[in-house]
Amino acid sequence: MSTHAGAGSAPRELLGGVRVAPSILSADFGRLREQVAEVLQAGARVIHVDVMDGHFVPPITVGPLIVEALSELVRDAGGALEVHLMIERPERQVSAFAAAGAHSITFHAEATPHVAYTANLIRESGACVGVAINPGTPVGALAEVADILDVALCMTVNPGWGGQPFIAHSLAKLPRLRALVGEGVGVEVDGGIDAQTAPGCLQAGASLFVAGSAVFHSADPGEAYLEIARSVDAE
Numbered sequence: 001m002s003t004h005a006g007a008g009s010a011p012r013e014l015l016g017g018v019r020v021a022p023s024i025l026s027a028d029f030g031r032l033r034e035q036v037a038e039v040l041q042a043g044a045r046v047i048h049v050d051v052m053d054g055h056f057v058p059p060i061t062v063g064p065l066i067v068e069a070l071s072e073l074v075r076d077a078g079g080a081l082e083v084h085l086m087i088e089r090p091e092r093q094v095s096a097f098a099a100a101g102a103h104s105i106t107f108h109a110e111a112t113p114h115v116a117y118t119a120n121l122i123r124e125s126g127a128c129v130g131v132a133i134n135p136g137t138p139v140g141a142l143a144e145v146a147d148i149l150d151v152a153l154c155m156t157v158n159p160g161w162g163g164q165p166f167i168a169h170s171l172a173k174l175p176r177l178r179a180l181v182g183e184g185v186g187v188e189v190d191g192g193i194d195a196q197t198a199p200g201c202l203q204a205g206a207s208l209f210v211a212g213s214a215v216f217h218s219a220d221p222g223e224a225y226l227e228i229a230r231s232v233d234a235e
Contacts, residue, residue: 011080011103011128014045015150015186015208017235020198020228021046021082022221023190023212024070025061026163035221036070042222043229045079048190048210051097053087056111057160064093064100071101080104082151084132084190084210086159087111091118098125106130106153106188109141119145130188134159135167139176151208152181156201157191163213166192171204178205195231202232209234
């Protein structure tokens, strides 16, 4: 296992700024390190890893081994690996992903009856804490853990598959979510994010923009990342 780099001030500062986070869900896994290196070279500093278990969402994707395989590459670039757990009972897997090198771990409020316990478990592991809500979940689901969050993720598609169209009414939730968590916490959007949809999310209060197919389905992922980053004046 790689040694966990810890989630000291640098990852929290990255997650607290305006950033585009390329999602490897849409990458060519035969060229995964190469493609991640391309977007890091273009300026990306948050790499998003979507973990799906076939239960909370139908698809099955990756586990701690992929996080471990990318951790050194991302860390050496001064970046942060953000793991998004779309899995049931995420508290059972937190320690494995933290040990593999995750700088930030986000889980779904709908996926466990123990939201506060899971959030504290992530904090104790040394990683930044993120909690996600689905399109049909009220913002208030995060009210009782707002004070521990580094990232509040508002899904802008129904979780499970890449390439879905952006759900426009998600924009109405973002100001409420920003008001709930305050400044300094990353308000993240995930799903259907590209250079056309990202600016509206920024205006509504988002600061972290997960982009999968818009980046990695491009012939030039680095340039595709830059196009989205420029649209929101990302750091």
